[in-house]
Amino acid sequence: MRKNIVAGNWKMNKTLQEGLALATELNESLAGVTPNCDVVIGTPFIHLASVAAAIDTNKIAVAAQNIADKDSGAFTGEVSAAMVKSTGASYVILGHSERREYYGETSETLNKKVTLALANGLTPIYCCGESLEIRNANTQNDFVKNQLDETIFNLSADDFSKLAIAYEPIWAIGTGVTASTAQAQDMLQFIRSIIAAKFGADIAQNTSILYGGSCNAKNAAELFSQPDIDGGLIGGASLKAADFKAIIDAF
């Protein structure tokens, strides 16, 4: 079901106490308000259970930023999809470029993670996006298509229709350089067109596709006004309740 979504990605920021304070402040700022979008906050693993207990999860959904590519067992330091689900979280960010680049996530591991997330009732926000080098060579469409072909395009139509996609050009993440509205719209339209070719027009029209990469209170309204941009995955600007609330209000 196509929804507008504003999702925060806290990355590796905030102690538990700081995270609880941020989540509580955001929760209070949304009291008595019905946002025109689904609101999600992606916290570190150790925050999930406490944050989920401290907020109205009917209004603010909680996301993990990763899960293990295994079900359970002797995998020291890993956190499974079932564990994440048991905290009260309902989403998981998967395939973020930082995990692909710094932690060696491949299409193969991501296929397993997406499957485990769906099997455990978590909604994946599946990230894709190209480097500056690829953008400069003007091969970004092929690159992103390949990322999707190797991973979520292998899913059944039924499973595919349960996830959301975030397009995050690596050159725009945390840099303050946002993709222009036209660049973001063009890519999201392209992604929707290849979903239509693969799964049909209905599923394409019902898939939520987000833009991420230096999205903030100033540029959100223009980005979200585009026909194929269904919201944002927000890093830096999700770390202050007022900034994040202003992005929610952009819808």
Ligand code: PGA
């Ligand atoms: P940013 O991060 O908003 O700080 O650019 C976005 C992301 O990586 O999800």
